[in-house]
Amino acid sequence: xxxxxxxxxxxxxxxxxxxxxxxxxxxxxxxxxxxxxxxxxxxxxxxxxxxxxxxxxxxxxxxxxxxxxxxxxxxxxxxxxxxxxxxxxxxxxxxxxxxxxxxxxxxxxxxxxxxxxxxxxxxxxxxxxxxxxxxxxxxxxxxxxxxxxxxxxxxxxxxxxxxxxxxxxxxxxxxxxxxxxxxxxxxxxxxxxxxxxxxxxxxxxxxxxxxxxxxxxxxxxxxxxxxxxxxxxxxxxxxxxxxxxxxxxxxxxxxxxxxxxxxxxxxxxxxxxxxxxxxxxxxxxxxxxxxxxxxxxxxxxxxx
Numbered sequence: 001x002x003x004x005x006x007x008x009x010x011x012x013x014x015x016x017x018x019x020x021x022x023x024x025x026x027x028x029x030x031x032x033x034x035x036x037x038x039x040x041x042x043x044x045x046x047x048x049x050x051x052x053x054x055x056x057x058x059x060x061x062x063x064x065x066x067x068x069x070x071x072x073x074x075x076x077x078x079x080x081x082x083x084x085x086x087x088x089x090x091x092x093x094x095x096x097x098x099x100x101x102x103x104x105x106x107x108x109x110x111x112x113x114x115x116x117x118x119x120x121x122x123x124x125x126x127x128x129x130x131x132x133x134x135x136x137x138x139x140x141x142x143x144x145x146x147x148x149x150x151x152x153x154x155x156x157x158x159x160x161x162x163x164x165x166x167x168x169x170x171x172x173x174x175x176x177x178x179x180x181x182x183x184x185x186x187x188x189x190x191x192x193x194x195x196x197x198x199x200x201x202x203x204x205x206x207x208x209x210x211x212x213x214x215x216x217x218x219x220x221x222x223x224x225x226x227x228x229x230x231x232x233x234x235x236x237x238x239x240x241x242x243x244x245x246x247x248x249x250x251x252x253x254x255x256x257x258x259x260x261x262x263x264x265x266x267x268x269x270x271x272x273x274x275x276x277x278x279x280x281x282x283x284x285x286x287x288x289x290x291x292x293x294x295x296x297x298x299x300x301x302x303x304x
Contacts (some may be wrong), residue, residue, distance in 0.1 A: 016054030169275035
């Protein structure tokens with residue numbers, strides 16, 4: 001079984017990575033290998049080139065029209081997990097969304113949809129307030145994605161960035177940026193907290209053909225969450241093969257910070273809010289029921 005995540009060097013989906021690297025998939029009888037993500041992860045999942053993906057539902061299910069054909073197996077953690085960081089020399093106050101007025105914020109296209117919706121929910125008018133979402137700098141896919149936010153500031157391409165916790169930690173460590181918004185912890189408009197969440201996603205085809213592997217994957221994620229919550233230092237062992245040295249030094253602290261949100265449960269409210277968000281950004285044209293989005297036959301396994 002081939003497992004990947006949207007961004008390898010990121011704490012956001014790290015539970016899925018660790019479940020393979022720490023042997024929890026193997027312990028559940030699932031022969032799994034972690035592979036680096038292809039250019040189009042949703043398409044690869046749909047076409048069977050991937051079996052399990054750790055990602056945001058609105059991104060990982062984009063290749064399944066109406067979210068038919070793909071299923072959420074469990075949550076890797078809860079709540080929207082991205083951050084806004086801005087240039088350190090701006091001395092912006094944490095939580096002050098008005099500090100973004102007149103700034104260029106770097107964000108990848110798909111992730112940028114989340115930022116745009118957040119700004120709209122906060123009452124910001126992109127044109128009136130002169131806020132621009134700009135593309136990140138060109139990136140070498142063999143290098144660390146964590147450095148892209150810092151690179152955008154260093155090269156003068158942006159005044160801040162929207163990204164995962166590793167990008168913020170890296171840029172802060174370099175003295176280039178400070179954290180402005182931590183959505184998961186309540187910064188920004190309240191609705192943004194439930195736009196999305198990190199999930200383990202698979203195809204309906206895999207569930208039909210290999211239900212025991214799907215069940216094993218869920219059990220592996222639950223046990224990985226429990227292990228990392230009990231001992232965040234395990235993150236170093238899980239990351240050693242995949243993370244560059246600087247990012248490896250930071251991963252335990254980032255996992256310890258995120259561990260309180262580790263919960264495999266996917267509630268009806270989570271799906272209602274996530275599908276509402278997907279409709280607001282134009283990815284869905286109709287409501288999606290809880291049963292269509294979630295592989296509910298595995299719910300009992302969330303209890304561990």
